[in-house]
Amino acid sequence: MLRHNSASQWSRLSQWRLLVLRITPPLWLIISLTSTLLLTGIKLRGDLQPVELRLFDGLVRLRPESEPDDRILIVAITESDIAAQEQWPMSDAVLAQVLANLQQHQPRAIGLDIYRDLPHPPGSAELGQQFQAPNIFGITKIGNPDNPSIPPPPQLPPKQIGFNDLILDPDGVVRRQLLFAESQGNTFFSLGLRLALHYLKFEDIEPKNYHKKPEYMELNNRVFVPLRSHNGGYSNIDDRGYQILLNYRAVQPAPVVTLSQVLAGTVSPDLINDNIVLIGATAPSIKDEFFTPYSVSESTAPKMPGVFIHANIVSQILGVDSGNSQTSNLFWFVPQWVEIIWLSLWGICGGFLAWRIHHPGMQGLYFFLGIFTIFGTTYVLFLFNAWIPLASPVLALTLAATGVIAYKQIHNFLHDSLTGLPNRSLFLDRTQQAIAKSQRNKSICGVLFINVDNFRLINDSLGDLAGDQLLLQLVERLKNSVRLGDTIARLGADEFAILLRNLQSVNNATIVAERIQKDLTYPFILNGHEVFKTVSIGIALADTAETRAEDLLRNGNTAMLRAKSLKNIRYQVFERTMQVGGLDRLQLETDLRLAVTRGEFVMYYQPVISLTTREIVGFEALVRWQHPRQGLVTPERFLKVAKETGLIIPIGRWAMQEACHQLAIWQQSLKSDCQIIVGVNLSGRQFIHPDLVTEIQGIIQDSGIDPSGLRLEITESVIMDDVEATIRLLHQLKNLQIKLSIDDFGTGFSSLGYLPRFPVDVLKIDRSFIAHIGEATEVENLAIVRTILMLA
Numbered sequence: 001m002l003r004h005n006s007a008s009q010w011s012r013l014s015q016w017r018l019l020v021l022r023i024t025p026p027l028w029l030i031i032s033l034t035s036t037l038l039l040t041g042i043k044l045r046g047d048l049q050p051v052e053l054r055l056f057d058g059l060v061r062l063r064p065e066s067e068p069d070d071r072i073l074i075v076a077i078t079e080s081d082i083a084a085q086e087q088w089p090m091s092d093a094v095l096a097q098v099l100a101n102l103q104q105h106q107p108r109a110i111g112l113d114i115y116r117d118l119p120h121p122p123g124s125a126e127l128g129q130q131f132q133a134p135n136i137f138g139i140t141k142i143g144n145p146d147n148p149s150i151p152p153p154p155q156l157p158p159k160q161i162g163f164n165d166l167i168l169d170p171d172g173v174v175r176r177q178l179l180f181a182e183s184q185g186n187t188f189f190s191l192g193l194r195l196a197l198h199y200l201k202f203e204d205i206e207p208k209n210y211h212k213k214p215e216y217m218e219l220n221n222r223v224f225v226p227l228r229s230h231n232g233g234y235s236n237i238d239d240r241g242y243q244i245l246l247n248y249r250a251v252q253p254a255p256v257v258t259l260s261q262v263l264a265g266t267v268s269p270d271l272i273n274d275n276i277v278l279i280g281a282t283a284p285s286i287k288d289e290f291f292t293p294y295s296v297s298e299s300t301a302p303k304m305p306g307v308f309i310h311a312n313i314v315s316q317i318l319g320v321d322s323g324n325s326q327t328s329n330l331f332w333f334v335p336q337w338v339e340i341i342w343l344s345l346w347g348i349c350g351g352f353l354a355w356r357i358h359h360p361g362m363q364g365l366y367f368f369l370g371i372f373t374i375f376g377t378t379y380v381l382f383l384f385n386a387w388i389p390l391a392s393p394v395l396a397l398t399l400a401a402t403g404v405i406a407y408k409q410i411h412n413f414l415h416d417s418l419t420g421l422p423n424r425s426l427f428l429d430r431t432q433q434a435i436a437k438s439q440r441n442k443s444i445c446g447v448l449f450i451n452v453d454n455f456r457l458i459n460d461s462l463g464d465l466a467g468d469q470l471l472l473q474l475v476e477r478l479k480n481s482v483r484l485g486d487t488i489a490r491l492g493a494d495e496f497a498i499l500l501r502n503l504q505s506v507n508n509a510t511i512v513a514e515r516i517q518k519d520l521t522y523p524f525i526l527n528g529h530e531v532f533k534t535v536s537i538g539i540a541l542a543d544t545a546e547t548r549a550e551d552l553l554r555n556g557n558t559a560m561l562r563a564k565s566l567k568n569i570r571y572q573v574f575e576r577t578m579q580v581g582g583l584d585r586l587q588l589e590t591d592l593r594l595a596v597t598r599g600e601f602v603m604y605y606q607p608v609i610s611l612t613t614r615e616i617v618g619f620e621a622l623v624r625w626q627h628p629r630q631g632l633v634t635p636e637r638f639l640k641v642a643k644e645t646g647l648i649i650p651i652g653r654w655a656m657q658e659a660c661h662q663l664a665i666w667q668q669s670l671k672s673d674c675q676i677i678v679g680v681n682l683s684g685r686q687f688i689h690p691d692l693v694t695e696i697q698g699i700i701q702d703s704g705i706d707p708s709g710l711r712l713e714i715t716e717s718v719i720m721d722d723v724e725a726t727i728r729l730l731h732q733l734k735n736l737q738i739k740l741s742i743d744d745f746g747t748g749f750s751s752l753g754y755l756p757r758f759p760v761d762v763l764k765i766d767r768s769f770i771a772h773i774g775e776a777t778e779v780e781n782l783a784i785v786r787t788i789l790m791l792a
Contacts, residue, residue: 031407032351032400036344039396043235043343043389051391052233053169057293059382059390065250069315071199072254073107073271074307076282077114081259088286089114090259093123098262098279099130105272109198111137111191111314113164113280113288113307116153131155137194139164142183162191166290166309167243173291174304176227177313179217180242192313195276199314202274203321217242220320222330231333232387245331246312247319247385251294251304253311254278276314280307331385339389346374346393350401354408363405370397416490418468419475427489427497431549434501435542441502446509448498449538449556450478450516451564455494458531466526470533473524481515497553506541506573513537513571536564537571589641595625596650602626603658608679618677618711621659623651643685652686656696660703660710667706679711679741684718693732700736711739711762719758727757734759 042048075098082088095116102110116127116138130136131153138156142163143149152161163181166174181188189197197207200219210216210223217224227243229236257267259279281288282305289303296302319329334342353366371394378390414426422430434445452474459467471490478488478496487499500509516537523530538560542552555574563572595601605619625633642648663678670676686692700707712733719726719742730740741762 026355027407028351028355028404029348031403032347033344035351035400035403036340036347036396039343039347039392039399040340043392044230046236048389048391048395049233049235049237050171052235052389053171053173053175055390056175056233056387057173057296059379059387060248060293061296062379063383067250068252069249069254069311069318070271071275071318072311072314073267073275073277074254074256074311075102075259075262075277075279076256076305076307077259077280077286079283079285082283082285084260089116089120091123092116092120092127094263096123096126096130098259099127099133099136101262101265102272102277103130103133105269106274107135107272107277108202108274109135109137109195110277111139111162111195111279111310112153113139113191113278113310115139115141115150117151128155134160135198136160137162137191137198139191140188141165142181142188160194161188162194163188164191164306164310166306168290169237171291173293173295174246174309175293176243176245177309178241178243179224182241190313192310193317195278196314196317199276199318200321205321219317222320224330225332230336232331233389233391244316245387246309247316247329247331248293248312249315250312251308253308253315278307278311278314280305280310282307329385331387333386334388339392342388343392343396346370347396347400350397350399351404354401354404363401367397367401419471419490421475421496422487422489424489424491427487427491427499428549428553430487431499431552434499435547435549435552438501438542443501444503444505444541444543446500446503446506446539446541447552447556448500448509448513448516449491449540449553449560450496450498451536451560452494452496453534453536453564455533458526458533462526462529462531466529469526470524470531474533474535477519478516481512481519491553497556503541506539509539509541510571510573513539517570534570536560538563538574539571540574585641588638589645591627592625592638592641592645592647595627596647596654599654600626600628601651601654603655603662605662605678608677615674616676617674618679620679620713621655621662621681623655643683646685648683648685649689652681652683653695656680656699657703660699660705663709664703664705667709675709677709677711677739679713681743682712682714682718684715684721687714687718687729688721692729693736696733696738697736700738707737708739711741713741713743713762713764715743727759730759 077090082090085091085094095112099110110133117140119127131138132155136156137160138153140152140161140163141147141150142165163178165178165181167176167178169175177190177192179190179193181190200206205220208218210218216226224242224244226241227234227239227245229239232245255271257271261267288306290306290309291302292304292309294304316329349370350367353370354363357363357366374393374397375390378388381388414423415421416423431445431447437443438445452470455467455470458470471494474496475488475490478498482488482498482500485501489497489499491497498512500512503509516535520532520534523532525531538556538558540552540555540559555578558578559572559574562578563569566572602624604622604624606622607616608618608620609615610617623635625638627633639648642651659678659680663676666676666678689695696712700710719730733740739761740759741764742758742760743764
């Protein structure tokens with residue numbers, strides 16, 4: 001009953017896992033939206049405003065400049081004009097003469113961007129008489145606590161007065177302008193607005209309240225929407241009053257003449273007639289200059305005179321008089337929620353591209369294309385007087401892409417590239433956390449160590465791609481066998497591990513193992529082939545307080561190896577008795593490595609006696625290990641470990657050198673009385689070593705032996721791995737004038753057909769054929785031995 005209920009629980013959990021995976025948004029989308037949310041907060045704080053304002057200036061400079069507005073004439077008071085008058089401010093008489101000369105050509109409006117709150121005789125009466133004209137407008141300065149106000153000319157009525165205060169952004173650049181301002185309960189008009197409204201009155205265009213929002217001004221169906229602190233790239237400005245964003249026409253917005261030209265009467269009447277005339281100082285000594293979006297590109301004159309800025313304002317307002325009622329010089333802005341969507345789209349785009357594209361070069365290319373698209377869209381809209389943030393979407397794209405790439409780097413460092421599963425490092429970390437939590441909660445956690453049986457056979461027969469397909473299909477089956485909170489990891493090429501949390505007993509872990517084994521009863525489809533695969537599973541539980549993640553994984557591996565050795569048993573629960581053999585194996589490997597470096601091996605020589613002469617005709621060199629604590633160790637105890645670890649290579653090389661050294665001594669002492677042959681075993685790892693022939697040739701030369709006294713003994717199983725390559729190698733060895741012997745011959749009957757092609761001198765028939773050859777039951781073995789002798 002316990003097994004049935006637990007199995008039902010695992011089935012329900014698998015269904016919940018699939019449901020959660022379906023409704024969970026992709027991780028790249030979460031990172032992208034999180035990046036966008038973070039960036040939106042940064043923008044609202046005002047941290048991006050300086051960058052956005054600089055980019056706005058760049059867009060202004062990049063946009064083609066318009067031709068000078070021929071509805072406006074600027075009378076510039078230059079340094080030469082001031083020198084010619086020999087005083088500043090100029091006298092009332094000179095200013096009266098200037099106004100009189102201009103009035104001769106009937107301008108629509110004359111704006112004085114110079115303060116005349118005090119008389120500057122002589123000529124005050126003449127100037128007062130000129131101020132009686134209804135088309136002359138003077139200026140006042142509203143001021144602020146840091147910049148005191150300046151009264152207007154006393155001779156002008158209030159309706160012909162406008163303030164010339166300019167608004168500076170936090171970086172000191174003029175990008176916006178007040179149209180109206182409230183001060184002490186009075187409403188003031190800007191000089192530019194006064195002049196433009198007076199001009200438009202002749203075109204039958206009068207200001208009125210916008211019907212949807214009466215607080216907005218409307219001119220010729222154009223609504224002047226006041227600038228707010230969040231419009232465009234702004235996010236932290238004082239938006240009090242009725243402000244608009246300045247749409248600069250050009251560095252020189254209108255034709256320019258000098259004061260001296262007006263006094264001399266050399267100005268063309270066409271520049272004055274029916275136009276607006278602005279009189280202001282352009283001389284640097286007057287210090288009526290300001291930074292504008294053009295300041296960066298104007299290296300010789302980075303600042304723009306105030307009269308030029310007022311001319312740009314007038315020209316922008318006069319844009320409502322254009323023939324096309326759909327065009328306007330007024331900037332427009334998208335709502336803040338549209339900006340957030342705009343940022344989100346680019347954040348999602350950056351995250352998606354970074355997630356799907358893996359090549360760094362392609363990532364850079366698409367990133368560049370994304371920035372180019374953002375800039376191109378922003379610039380095109382800017383040409384149509386729309387200002388949308390530029391830095392924000394670029395940063396959204398960058399931040400989301402960077403976040404996804406950083407996550408992928410961390411993910412790739414901690415996950416397997418093929419399956420996407422956690423790797424050993426991450427698995428050990430999660431296992432350690434699970435152990436600590438289980439100790440607090442008085443529960444049990446466990447590890448299933450899984451090894452795919454004979455996995456290499458898939459790669460060798462169907463190819464590496466089929467092997468990858470097998471692993472991916474296996475992972476899907478493993479996922480369906482565990483709960484959502486459990487962790488599956490890939491530890492090696494054919495090794496996996498599963499971390500099971502909150503177990504009640506070992507039965508819960510065995511149920512998972514059985515579910516896995518049951519799922520593997522169905523075939524895998526690999527390149528059109530049906531393939532059945534089994535796995536060996538080791539189960540280890542963290543049931544002691546001192547258990548570490550490494551210990552738990554090692555115990556699972558030990559149990560898996562026990563299950564694999566038992567053949568028909570597909571899973572095994574770890575027991576403490578299994579650990580003893582593993583520790584002995586580890587100690588043996590450690591001692592063996594030390595023995596190679598310390599030279600603890602000794603050589604014993606077993607004599608070979610001729611049955612005919614009863615004399616010694618040679619020796620077989622046998623390696624023994626003189627262990628410092630265990631004494632003499634035979635090959636049966638250490639040879640398998642030496643082969644598995646590759647230590648057989650240096651051990652075999654030492655044995656060859658030692659045997660040849662001893663053979664040289666015997667050949668020297670015996671001279672030509674008789675020939676002694678020393679046989680040296682050659683392991684499979686040595687036989688396939690690429691430098692075998694060169695190495696043996698060097699040992700023969702160094703020892704100075706007669707090579708005909710050396711015989712290499714190779715087992716039959718080694719030479720049958722690749723027969724053609726073996727035959728070529730045997731011929732190379734024979735060219736060294738040494739003798740060759742096949743050991744344990746007869747254990748692989750497939751070698752009988754190749755025997756005539758093997759250039760060997762001696763066959764050592766396996767003892768299984770001759771141990772009982774005289775007995776009546778061994779007739780078959782006797783026949784085999786005779787066949788071998790006949791072939792030899």
